[in-house]
Amino acid sequence: MDQAKIKELKKISYDIKLGAIEAVYSANSGHPGGSLSISDILAYLYFNEMNVDPKDPDCVDRDRFVLSKGHCAPALYSVLSLKGFFPREDLKTFRQADSYLQGHPDMKHTPGVDMTSGSLGLGISAACGMALAAKYCGKTYRVWAVMGDGELGEGQCWEAALFAAHYKLDNLCAFVDDNGLQIDGPTKEVMNTESIADKFRAFNWNVVEIDGHDMEAIEAAVELAKVTKGKPTMVVAHTIKGKGVSYMENSCGWHGKAPNAEEYAQAVAELEAAKAELDK
Amino acid sequence: MADIKKIATREAYGEALAELGAKYDNFVVLDADLAAATKTGTFKKKFPERHFDCGIQEGNMMLVAAGIATTGLLVPFASTFAMFAAGRAYEQIRNGIGYPHLNVKIGATHAGISVGEDGATHQCNEDIGTMRTIPGMTIISPADAVETKAAVEAALLYNGPVYIRLGRLAVPVFNDPDNYKFELGKGIVLADGSDAAIFATGIMVNAAMKARESLLAEGIDAAVINIHTIKPIDEELIVKYAEKTGAIVTAEEHQIIGGLGSAVCEVLAENHPTPVKRIGIKDKFGKSGKVPALLEEYGLTPADIAAGVKAAIAAKNK
Numbered sequence: 001m002d003q004a005k006i007k008e009l010k011k012i013s014y015d016i017k018l019g020a021i022e023a024v025y026s027a028n029s030g031h032p033g034g035s036l037s038i039s040d041i042l043a044y045l046y047f048n049e050m051n052v053d054p055k056d057p058d059c060v061d062r063d064r065f066v067l068s069k070g071h072c073a074p075a076l077y078s079v080l081s082l083k084g085f086f087p088r089e090d091l092k093t094f095r096q097a098d099s100y101l102q103g104h105p106d107m108k109h110t111p112g113v114d115m116t117s118g119s120l121g122l123g124i125s126a127a128c129g130m131a132l133a134a135k136y137c138g139k140t141y142r143v144w145a146v147m148g149d150g151e152l153g154e155g156q157c158w159e160a161a162l163f164a165a166h167y168k169l170d171n172l173c174a175f176v177d178d179n180g181l182q183i184d185g186p187t188k189e190v191m192n193t194e195s196i197a198d199k200f201r202a203f204n205w206n207v208v209e210i211d212g213h214d215m216e217a218i219e220a221a222v223e224l225a226k227v228t229k230g231k232p233t234m235v236v237a238h239t240i241k242g243k244g245v246s247y248m249e250n251s252c253g254w255h256g257k258a259p260n261a262e263e264y265a266q267a268v269a270e271l272e273a274a275k276a277e278l279d280k
Numbered sequence: 281m282a283d284i285k286k287i288a289t290r291e292a293y294g295e296a297l298a299e300l301g302a303k304y305d306n307f308v309v310l311d312a313d314l315a316a317a318t319k320t321g322t323f324k325k326k327f328p329e330r331h332f333d334c335g336i337q338e339g340n341m342m343l344v345a346a347g348i349a350t351t352g353l354l355v356p357f358a359s360t361f362a363m364f365a366a367g368r369a370y371e372q373i374r375n376g377i378g379y380p381h382l383n384v385k386i387g388a389t390h391a392g393i394s395v396g397e398d399g400a401t402h403q404c405n406e407d408i409g410t411m412r413t414i415p416g417m418t419i420i421s422p423a424d425a426v427e428t429k430a431a432v433e434a435a436l437l438y439n440g441p442v443y444i445r446l447g448r449l450a451v452p453v454f455n456d457p458d459n460y461k462f463e464l465g466k467g468i469v470l471a472d473g474s475d476a477a478i479f480a481t482g483i484m485v486n487a488a489m490k491a492r493e494s495l496l497a498e499g500i501d502a503a504v505i506n507i508h509t510i511k512p513i514d515e516e517l518i519v520k521y522a523e524k525t526g527a528i529v530t531a532e533e534h535q536i537i538g539g540l541g542s543a544v545c546e547v548l549a550e551n552h553p554t555p556v557k558r559i560g561i562k563d564k565f566g567k568s569g570k571v572p573a574l575l576e577e578y579g580l581t582p583a584d585i586a587a588g589v590k591a592a593i594a595a596k597n598k
Contacts, residue, residue: 058352060351060352060353064350064351066347106379106380107350107380108380108381114350115346115347115350115380116375116376116379116380118375119371119375119376121339122343122346122372122375122376123343125339125340125342125343125344125346125347125372125376126343126344126346126347126350126376127347128340128343128344128347129343129344129345129346129347129348129349129350129351129356130347130348130350130351131347132332132344132347132348133347133348133351133353133354134351136308136329136330136353136354137351137353137354139351139353155339156337156339156340156343156372159337159339159340160340160343160344162335162337162340163334163335163337163340163344166335167332
């Protein structure tokens with residue numbers, strides 16, 4: 001990946017962040033912290049990897065994406081709007097009673113959402129089902145999923161981890177957005193899920209640890225997942241919760257809280273400035 | 281009648297899957313380490329490549345089924361005991377299958393107290409109740425092997441989530457395989473009657489027919505209606521028989537809270553208030569024991585239904 005491509009994807013990542021923050025601000029509700037920590041991963045997957053077509057969102061051969069940490073819907077909606085699945089301005093309707101942009105992803109009403117999610121631990125199992133169906137039907141699509149490090153407290157994640165390895169779902173690649181924070185505090189203090197990498201290795205996954213904000217590292221992990229045979233891939237992505245908005249970074253308090261007008265203006269200013277900086 | 285064949289509905293479920301497997305290539309079967317008990321093993325023998333054991337992880341299995349269904353490529357049947365489907369995996373079914381209205385079929389065996397010796401932890405008397413609260417969920421509770429086979433095919437051909445309630449116990453096969461017709465959501469009048477109407481489901485349908493016979497000897501003419509589809513329930517038929525008889529009895533191998541009795545009462549309370557007696561498990565857990573003794577202890581015999589009919593008629597005549 002050349003520098004121009006990295007810059008392009010980084011700009012998209014900032015646009016994802018801007019849309020996500022706008023959605024949360026408009027709703028005065030939602031989850032900005034985790035939405036900001038996964039934006040680089042989403043930018044890479046949707047703009048440099050996945051075979052999806054907004055004109056044919058239900059195409060049976062498309063790649064699938066499951067946001068197992070469904071509360072980060074603002075980031076997902078933002079990337080889907082950038083991709084052209086629905087108008088960007090609809091992000092402002094997020095969480096409103098007359099909107100198709102539910103608080104957590106709803107596959108029935110939102111173009112581009114491949115699986116309803118939000119109840120933690122369920123999405124990764126659904127991703128396993130999609131991958132299993134591809135294997136059975138001889139389809140070559142791949143399934144991508146993003147989980148949270150806090151989410152790994154759910155026992156069902158480990159059921160899915162057993163299942164994916166048992167059925168050798170090498171067409172499945174999951175990221176853990178390892179931002180180290182959950183609602184009640186640092187993951188290490190609330191319920192320690194470390195070492196995530198060692199655990200998934202023990203569950204017989206192909207495991208890679210990366211800086212989840214480094215496009216080249218994301219690319220390397222994705223390429224590794226694609227050539228790995230016989231095992232699902234787990235990308236443990238070390239990230240910063242709230243990445244890109246100074247006052248939200250590494251703060252539990254911004255897990256599920258909307259910025260006020262002043263805070264919103266500051267977030268937009270910081271993100272726009274950082275995006276502009278890329279062209280300097 | 282003496283040597284009427286007895287087959288468990290779970291047995292018929294396994295056979296139905298195996299037979300349908302040859303007719304339709306668009307479905308797969310998941311199980312959670314209970315293939316020998318749920319009888320999906322019968323399908324597995326014939327179609328090993330279409331059967332996926334998930335091990336003992338019912339929550340994951342429900343979402344794997346959901347994920348398969350999202351692709352539109354295949355219809356999954358997910359099987360385990362009713363307790364671990366409608367009980368343990370309730371939230372997975374609610375959020376992962378019901379909410380997105382995915383085309384998943386849940387084959388739940390070992391429903392009710394007729395599980396017998398395994399006792400309360402494995403006797404699910406609450407599954408109709410939990411499944412009924414999920415918007416858009418279809419619930420089928422077949423009464424015998426013939427009905428089960430027809431219901432499984434109907435579930436496969438229907439696009440949406442279906443919960444199929446099946447039993448462990450071998451029960452009389454009273455439907456005629458050559459003439460039986462299953463229509464989703466439509467109750468079947470097995471015997472007409474004018475004094476009272478018994479709405480029964482599952483293994484209680486046959487018990488209701490026996491109750492009718494004993495009542496006839498006493499000059500009481502009770503209709504017997506098989507409610508194989510508990511949701512959507514046949515409101516029209518329920519109201520029709522309430523109008524016609526004025527005395528209603530429900531019979532189910534399930535808690536009277538949340539099950540068929542509740543469903544019938546809901547219909548009647550809003551459309552045609554009528555005295556109702558509910559025969560079922562009265563807010564209790566089950567226990568280990570031989571099935572006939574349990575059915576007697578928990579008030580699920582033909583005699584209990586007959587007593588219910590008399591009580592309903594007495595309430596009507598008050």
